[in-house]
Amino acid sequence: MTTLNTPLRASPPPAPAVVDEGAPGLPEALLVDLVLRHLLRTGDMLLIDLSRRMGLSRLRMDALLKHVRALNYVKVSRCGDLEGDVSYVLTDLGRTHARVAVEKCQYVGPAPVTLDEYVGMVQRQSAALQATTAQQLKAAMGDLVLDEELLANLGSALNSGKAIYLHGPSGSGKTYLAEHMVKTLRGQIWIPHAIQVDGEIIQVFDQRIHRVVKPPVVERRSLSRNAAMDDRWILTERPIVMTGGELTLRMLELEFDDVSRIYVAPPQMKANNGIFVVDDLGRQRISPHELLNRWIVPLDRHVDYLGLHTGAKFQIPFDVTVIFSSNLTPDELTDPAFARRLGYKIPIQALSKQAYREVIAQACERVGAEFDQRSIDHLVEHLHPSCQRDYLPCVPFDVISKIRDRARYLGQELHLTPELIEWAWHMYFGPGDTAGMHAVRSPETEKERK
Secondary structure, eight states: OOTTOOOOBOOOOOOOOOOOTTSSSSOHHHHHHHHHHHHHHHOSEEHHHHHHHHTOOHHHHHHHHHHHHHTTSEEEEEOOSSGGGOEEEEOHHHHHHHHHHHHHOOOOSSOOEEHHHHHHHHHHHHHTOOOOOHHHHHHHHTTOOOOHHHHHHHHHHHHHTSOEEEEOOTTSSHHHHHHHHGGGOOOEEEEESEEEETTEEEEOOOTTTOOBOOOOOOOTTOOHHHHHOOTTEEEEEOOEEEEOTTOOTGGGSOEEOTTTOOEEOOHHHHTTTEEEEEOSTTOSSSOHHHHHHTTHHHHHHSEEEEEOTTSOEEEEEOOEEEEEEESSOHHHHOOHHHHTTOSEEEEOOOOOHHHHHHHHHHHHHHHTOOOOHHHHHIIIIIIHHHTTOOOOTTHHHHHHHHHHHHHHHHTOOOOOOHHHHHHHHHHHHOTTOOTTOOOOOOHHHHHHHO
16 A cells, blocks of 8 residues: 555444443354364464464453363363463363354454344444545545546546546556555454454455555563453455456355355455446347446445355444446447436546647656657657557557567667557557558668668
8 A cells, every 4th residue: 555545434333342242242162163173273372372362352362261161172281470371272072062163164363253243243333444645646646647627527536435437448447446545444443354244254355455554562471452452343444356257146145165165255245335347338149238337236335245155144344445448338338327326427538639649658668768859759740640540548658668579579779669669569550550650761771671
């Protein structure tokens, strides 16, 4: 995340109180099974380690172990001078029940949070998200060449909390623009390692998506942090999920592993309190209509519905800013019912001639080529008009970088000439894009031909 991210965060989750039998919270049987799986995998464990791995406070862990010992599933293997030095190990009966617990589910990690806890945290963290300002958006865009009107449209869209639809021709910079827009996302949030729904465990935390904020260093033998914090949650940057042509309807549902008996949250759930970018909409293996129809309810009501393999359905928040990027106009893509739910439909058009020259100058600097006015005029004033090509921001670097590649191959100093610009243009667009092109040659190219 960029330096735009200031440490804005929702209040940390409090440590869970001791849950008496019959009180709301996690089922006691689920916690017992989780303790047994931890001990079966690791063997003899210190209380401090078991408490940390379970993500539970000392009070909650003490109450849970007292219950498990009463069932004769675990016993104290040794005691130390400190309370955290008490070690526990499975009994023979406990080992038998642990194997049964593994058959039911192989999850071994921090205790999950309840669905209600998760929903409440997402809602609190949504309210903590601050508005994007013009200064922040301009800083996020860096050296992108954009006019003020487009910036105002993008900033307004980001502050709306509604879906954003960027559309325009291929090469107009939609994907690049979306990648820069996500840099405006600031703050930190709490993500649960997993949640429990109807006795099933769903993994939410994904280290590929959720960038962890390092916690303060705590003495290993100390239980003070466990007593004050709920380590079932982890502090991360606000998430950014990016998908493209690989996106399918199945990916938007819970993923269930028949072997481990563990669910994995879909990408839109992992993106809660953050941004979800769907790039190249229209290039997926399913029709855009099928894919977008899946989003109608979430975008309209800000809730999503997921189903377990048992047939049970449950509701989760859909607190996500969705950015769609497509070569298709809204009218080409979908029906009016969905178009209405696309809060902002922003066309990304070709650049003006002046803005295009700025992009060329950036491309020259990027590849280390000296700006040559005659060569650039040939590109702007001749090649584009004669070949009826729009001034798209992707073209300058793609063309000029080919001249750099050629210079490296020939062992020559990198410099631009009209004939090299024309050669690179031909390499980029292909032999069919030669209408109106001149056979421009210089003494250097004549020598190469001979």
